Amino acid sequence: MFWLGTFGCNSAAGRRYHRHAFGALAVLAVAVIVSVWLDRRFGAAVGKWVAGVGTPLVFTYIVAVFHRYIGELDELARRVQLEAVLIAFLFVILGGIALFSVWMFTGWAANPAWVLLAEPVRGVGLIVAARRYR
Amino acid sequence: MKNRLRVLRAEREWSQAVLAEKLGVSRQTVNAIETGRYDPSLPLAFDLARLFEMRIEEIFEPG
Numbered sequence: 001m002f003w004l005g006t007f008g009c010n011s012a013a014g015r016r017y018h019r020h021a022f023g024a025l026a027v028l029a030v031a032v033i034v035s036v037w038l039d040r041r042f043g044a045a046v047g048k049w050v051a052g053v054g055t056p057l058v059f060t061y062i063v064a065v066f067h068r069y070i071g072e073l074d075e076l077a078r079r080v081q082l083e084a085v086l087i088a089f090l091f092v093i094l095g096g097i098a099l100f101s102v103w104m105f106t107g108w109a110a111n112p113a114w115v116l117l118a119e120p121v122r123g124v125g126l127i128v129a130a131r132r133y134r
Numbered sequence: 135m136k137n138r139l140r141v142l143r144a145e146r147e148w149s150q151a152v153l154a155e156k157l158g159v160s161r162q163t164v165n166a167i168e169t170g171r172y173d174p175s176l177p178l179a180f181d182l183a184r185l186f187e188m189r190i191e192e193i194f195e196p197g
Contacts, residue, residue, distance in 0.1 A: 011160065074159035075175050076166055133166040 013072035020065040028058040080129045087125030088118040136197045140168045142186050157181055170197065 035050040070081055092115055099110045143153050150168070154161045157178065166172035173194075174182065183190045 074163050075178060076163040076172050077160055133171045134162070 011073070011077075013069050017065055017069035021062045024058045024061050024065075028054055076133060080126065080133065083129035084122045084125035087128070088122035091121045092118050135173045135194050136170065137167065137194045139164075139182070139193065142188075142193065143168075153185075156185055 031050050031054050032047070035047040038044045039047045070078055073081065095114065095117075099114070103109050143150070148156075150161045150164045154164045157164070158181075159178070163172070167174050179190050179194065182193055186193060
């Protein structure tokens with residue numbers, strides 16, 4: 001959710017969204033670094049807690065500010081953003097079904113982190129959707 | 135849908151950015167409407183009509 005595309009990215013809403021999203025990521029990065037240091041220095045098992053709990057919390061926050069950002073866009077910019085989200089959603093659904101079939105027949109399970117590919121797919125979707133209205 | 139937006143805007147010597155600001159939308163949105171790549175929503179069409187002091191059908195016509 002870090003690509004905003006050409007529609008709406010230069011608005012006050014876009015700048016505010018980027019501030020909040022990258023700020024939250026920075027907080028997560030600092031927390032991970034500190035927790036790794038604590039783990040090594042004192043043998044505390046806080047690293048997995050920070051990664052396991054902090055990451056979903058930060059991304060939930062980013063999703064919330066992204067939702068607010070979409071709501072503040074004008075109608076065409078919102079349409080372009082939602083078309084890109086739709087492309088990413090379809091990618092995840094179809095990818096998930098395909099990987100489920102692979103797992104059924106071969107027993108091979110993909111790393112769940114593959115869903116993160118949805119973000120670059122959404123970025124490509126933004127380019128494709130924006131081109132239609134330019 | 136065809137529209138006379140570019141002509142009406144030129145008559146008033148407004149840039150796309152000025153019109154966008156008056157409408158509360160982005161310049162890209164004004165450009166997309168002018169080039170016929172995007173048909174505005176009814177509320178935005180009413181805003182345009184109000185701004186140019188015309189009826190919607192005087193600005194837009196079925197393409």
